[in-house]
Amino acid sequence: MNEKDKSVLTGAHFINGDVACAEGAIAAGCRFFAGYPITPATEIAERMAERLPHLGGTYIQMEDEIASVTAILGASWSGVKSMTSTSGPGFSLMMEGIGLGIMTETPCVIVNVQRGGPSTGLPTMVAQGDMMQARWGSHGHYEIIALCPSSPQEMFDLTVKAFNLSELYRLPVLIMADEVVAHMTEKVVIPRPQSLKIINRRKTTVSKDKYMPYAAGARIVPPIAHAGDGYHIHITGLTHNEMGYPQIDMETHQRLVKRLIDKIRVNIDKITIIEEDGMNNAEVIVCAYGISARTSMLPVKLARKKGMRVGMLKLVTPWPFPEQKIRKISRIKGLRRIIVPEINYGQIALEVERCVAGRQKVITLPHGGGGTHNVEEILDAILDN
Amino acid sequence: MNHPFDYLLREDRIPHIWCSGCGLGIALHSFLRAVQRSNIPVDKMAIVSGIGCTGRTAGYVKMDSFHTTHGRAIPFATGLKLANPNLKVVIFSGDGDLIAIGGNHFIHAARRNVDITVICVNNFNYGMTGGQSGPSTPLKARTATSPYGNQEPPFNLAYLAAGSGAVFVSRWTVAEPRRLEASISKALNKQGFSFVEILSPCPTLYGRMNKYTSALDMLVDYQKNTVINEKVNLKDAQLELGGKIILGDFIDIQPGIAGHPMPLSEKVELEHTNKKGTEDE
The missing domain is CATH 3.40.50.970 (Thiamin diphosphate (ThDP)-binding fold, Pyr/PP domains)
Incomplete structure (x- = not known):
């Protein structure tokens, strides 16, 4: 072939x-x-x-x-x-x-x-x-x-x-x-x-006369029928009921918005992925994502060589933010601070701060863009007492 | 009592939201008659609307129907059609939706010759939001946002569609429901980008602001000023306040410069991309 x-x-x-x-x-x-x-x-x-x-x-x-x-x-x-x-x-x-x-x-x-x-x-x-x-x-x-x-x-x-x-x-x-x-x-x-693990959307098994496009049931995520399947679906960006029809009232809206949010919030532990390295007894943790996680690897290694206990926390899924996992990490005994290098002036750092809730010091390591952080600036932030 | 088009309407969505005297009921009826006449299986049809009074049409028709965001019916329909070429995809939306906020999508879909039918109900103003002026409002017409008379020249929609590459272009009023039905039917059976403009009274807003005493008054005005001229140079078919209304099936040509409406068959696509054309058939 x-x-x-x-x-x-x-x-x-x-x-x-x-x-x-x-x-x-x-x-x-x-x-x-x-x-x-x-x-x-x-x-x-x-x-x-x-x-x-x-x-x-x-x-x-x-x-x-x-x-x-x-x-x-x-x-x-x-x-x-x-x-x-x-x-x-x-x-x-x-x-x-x-x-x-x-x-x-x-x-x-x-x-x-x-x-x-x-x-x-x-x-x-x-x-x-x-x-x-x-x-x-x-x-x-x-x-x-x-x-x-x-x-x-x-x-x-x-x-x-x-x-x-x-x-x-x-x-x-x-x-x-x-x-x-x-x-x-x-x-x-x-x-x-x-x-390769491949997941395909769940299609409806309900008969055409009984199908309701947004009847989700306990699984929160409704099964789908596509255009051309003969189900005569109606899909709208307006607030809609289980039939998919516009229904402009507070109760319908609240029910819909809550379900759209619950889809993610209820399954947050299944969705979120973090990678932890050297977290046991860490006194400093570097928390990063994307290229900044990669940039952080060398300074973390160098600081460890100098005898510091440094944890590396990579956020593979920044959204939904892994709140519980970060809260748990922030309770590590002996931990003094979490450093968040990111190529902005502090965005994910705010989320870390929110979840740490004052238990630890969260240090934003900003960068305006155009390049990545230097090894030295991350290393200095780790070593800085 | 049953309505002969119950099988194409979502009964549980009726009554509709349109004002009495609005032309949308006639436009929808003509469309349903054309669907029936076209013999296209309803299960293989999809209707896509944007936002506005006309945009609500998708919600009343019993076929796969999509009520998208403002101006985006055409790109949504493009994705729907290209991903499933077996579907007959119809866009049913208003002038503000398709030509103002969605104007860029409109000309590009026509240029690409995407195999879709666009039905644009032109009521000369934004009805849903209370009768503001837009790119189809005739010069000097009064609206909620042109209280001293509209200062901007409007688009000539048929001319725009033809110039952008549409292979079928027509314009009718709701005062000509049979001719309109026949025209939509032709558009549905056309391969490539077909465009039907339907002039339709909005007595509640546009009519009231422009000294029409009733919906009937507006329809009579349509009839009085109508000139059917299919041979017209579309440049001269501009709509003016109180002026002649030139109607007809203006353009009906073979699809596309390259001869292939989108979606292209896989074979054609590869021939085009590879410039080989070695496969024989």
């Missing part, structure tokens, strides 16, 4: 994070991609444009990012796994579509390869300034899932994971990558298809 016709390119590859992300999507079953060129995410679209036609999928370049995100919602309602990718300026435009995806419970994946902002900012250079936008950028109160890869390998692995989470919980899942991870080229190992 021609390499181009394979959906899972099993083997070791030397590729960048963007390409690994596209391959992760294809391996997860993504067959529809709508996008708009933007640095530093363009290579994802280019890879999808090259690959999808060989796999019976569709690549379309839309007129803007609003159209891109809306088109992937439409494709998802035809039963096809779909994705778009962008960077800050496009991510701002996608907020509307994210809200529609949340409200209509549409599985899809949105990749934001973060670059320096505000506005056009630093198109070719790294930042992590969109973390709070990912959490709160669309209007209304909702819960979101976001994953932060810190290597090309994780760009592959977490893209597969993002599709699985979106299918399981029926919502847009965000991959909050960054320019360095996306443009870094290194070894990426793609497993054999049979060892």
Whole structure:
């Protein structure tokens, strides 16, 4: 079989994070991609444009990012796994579509390869300034899932994971990558298809006359019927009842919003992933995500060599924020402070602070963007008494 | 008592929200008759709306129906159609939704020749929000936000659609329900981007602000000023306050410059992308 016709390119590859992300999507079953060129995410679209036609999928370049995100919602309602990718300026435009995806419970994946902002900012250079936008950028109160890869390998692995989470919980899942991870080229190992865990959305088994698109029951996530299945579904961004019909009253709204939030909150321990290293008896913990987690590895190692007990805590899923896990960590005996290096002026650090609730000192290690932290500045912060 | 179109309507959603005298009921009825006439299986049809009075249409039709965000019916429908080419996808929305906030999507979908039918009910103002002016409001017309008369020239929707690449373009009023039905039916059976503009009275807001005494008054005005001219140069088919209303099935051409409406078949797509064209058939 021609390499181009394979959906899972099993083997070791030397590729960048963007390409690994596209391959992760294809391996997860993504067959529809709508996008708009933007640095530093363009290579994802280019890879999808090259690959999808060989796999019976569709690549379309839309007129803007609003159209891109809306088109992937439409494709998802035809039963096809779909994705778009962008960077800050496009991510701002996608907020509307994210809200529609949340409200209509549409599985899809949105990749934001973060670059320096505000506005056009630093198109070719790294930042992590969109973390709070990912959490709160669309209007209304909702819960979101976001994953932060810190290597090309994780760009592959977490893209597969993002599709699985979106299918399981029926919502847009965000991959909050960054320019360095996306443009870094290194070894990426793609497993054999049979060892990839792929989750597909639960389809309804109810008869056509009894089906209610938003009757979720105890599982909180309703089973889906797609356009063309003969169920004559009605889907709206308005507050809706279990039939999917608009119903504009306080009770319906509260019930709906609570369920959309509960989908994530009730399952938070199943969703959140943190990686801990050297946490036992740690006196200092470095808590980071994305490229900053990788940047922190060397200073942590150097500080340990100097005899300090330093823990490394990587947030793979910054959203939903792993509250309980952070609370537990903040109770480690002998712990004096938690350092949060991130390429912004303190976003996830605020969440850490909230959960630590004054039990420990939380130190923000800010960076305005355009580069990563130096080894020295993280090391100094660890060693600083 | 049963209505002959009960099988296409969500009875549990009736009564609708539209004002008495509004033309949307006639527009919807003509659409349903066209659906019936077209013989397209209802299970394989989907209707997509944006926001506004017309945007509520999706909620009343018993087929797969999507009420999306303001202006985004077309990109949503594009995704729906390209991911499942077996669906017949119809966009049913208003002038403000499709041409103002959704204007960019409109011209690009026409340019791409996406295989969808766009039905635009043009009532010359924003009804849902209380009758403000928009890009289809005729020059000098009064609205809630043009109390001294609209200062901006409007789009000529049919001309815009044709110029953007639509392969079927028509304009009718709700005072011509049979011709409208026939035109929608043609649009539904057309492969490629088809566009039907329906002029429709909004007596509650636009009518009242522009000295129409009733909905009937507006319909009579349509009839009085109607000129059916399918050969018209669309440039000359601009709508003016109190002016002639030129109607017809203006454009009905073979799809696309490349000859392929979207979605492209896999074979065509690969031929285009590889520039090989070696597969024989």
